[in-house]
Amino acid sequence: DIQLTQSPSFLSASVGDRVTISCRASQGITFYLAWYQQKPGKAPKLLISHASTLQSGVPSRFSGSGSGTEFTLTISSLQPEDFATYYCQQLNNYPRFTFGPGTQVEIK
Amino acid sequence: VQLVESGGGLIQPGGSLRLSCAASGFTVSSNYMSWVRQAPGKGLEWVSTIYGGGPTYYADSVKGRFTISRDNSKNMLFLQMNSLRAEDTAVYYCARDVVSDLSGTDIWGQGTMVTVSS
Numbered sequence: 001d002i003q004l005t006q007s008p009s010f011l012s013a014s015v016g017d018r019v020t021i022s023c024r025a026s027q028g029i030t031f032y033l034a035w036y037q038q039k040p041g042k043a044p045k046l047l048i049s050h051a052s053t054l055q056s057g058v059p060s061r062f063s064g065s066g067s068g069t070e071f072t073l074t075i076s077s078l079q080p081e082d083f084a085t086y087y088c089q090q091l092n093n094y095p096r097f098t099f100g101p102g103t104q105v106e107i108k
Numbered sequence: 109v110q111l112v113e114s115g116g117g118l119i120q121p122g123g124s125l126r127l128s129c130a131a132s133g134f135t136v137s138s139n140y141m142s143w144v145r146q147a148p149g150k151g152l153e154w155v156s157t158i159y160g161g162g163p164t165y166y167a168d169s170v171k172g173r174f175t176i177s178r179d180n181s182k183n184m185l186f187l188q189m190n191s192l193r194a195e196d197t198a199v200y201y202c203a204r205d206v207v208s209d210l211s212g213t214d215i216w217g218q219g220t221m222v223t224v225s226s
Contacts, residue, residue, distance in 0.1 A: 032210050034211065034212035034213070036152075036212075036213075038152075042218075043201055043216035043217065043218060043219055044152065044201075044213075044216055045216075046212045046213060046214050049206075049209075049211035049212045050209070050210075050211055053211070055214075087151065087152055089152075089212060089213070091210040091211075091212065092210075094205070094207065094210055095140065095142065095154075095157035095165045095205070096154065096165065096167075097154050097205075098154065099151055099152040099153070099154070100151070101151045102151045102152075
């Protein structure tokens with residue numbers, strides 16, 4: 001199985017900060033990586049597909065990059081509504097997709 | 109376009125439970141549909157996937173105990189869970205996967221909580 005690791009697992013940031021979350025795959029997954037945002041008590045929301053394609057309606061302050069085994073989610077200017085947990089997901093060996101362990105973004 | 113799960117609850121270890129997921133705005137039979145679970149305070153875990161008439165897929169942790177199915181006439185997805193264990197305690201999400209280009213899971217239900225405890 002393809003394993004995903006995320007770093008950091010927790011980060012504390014202020015409104016307006018630039019935030020970067022990393023996701024590393026245990027083997028190459030080309031660009032079959034998605035990013036999700038999950039708020040407490042809610043279902044995950046798809047933010048980015050194919051490592052860098054922003055989903056419709058997602059603010060442009062979110063961006064993704066990477067390919068192969070190293071990927072990054074960046075929030076250019078953190079807003080109050082962005083405080084949540086972020087997960088990466090690999091779809092390279094769909095349907096046996098896997099998620100990273102998550103990165104919790106909290107208010108400093 | 110939405111998914112609505114039901115059927116969760118408190119069940120004793122070794123017991124069985126059937127989760128349901130009603131889809132609206134699209135047809136379950138034409139899509140890859142999955143169940144994903146999240147244990148309390150933990151991350152997301154893929155459980156099972158089904159497509160159209162056929163193939164079904166299961167995580168090793170549930171293989172032989174869980175069965176995914178769908179009813180095309182009712183546009184519904186199901187997860188039959190047998191021999192439940194404490195480690196199956198989680199919120200179970202029904203979800204639609206975008207497989208045409210492997211872009212991700214674009215529609216999620218609100219989740220239904222399953223608690224396995226004596």
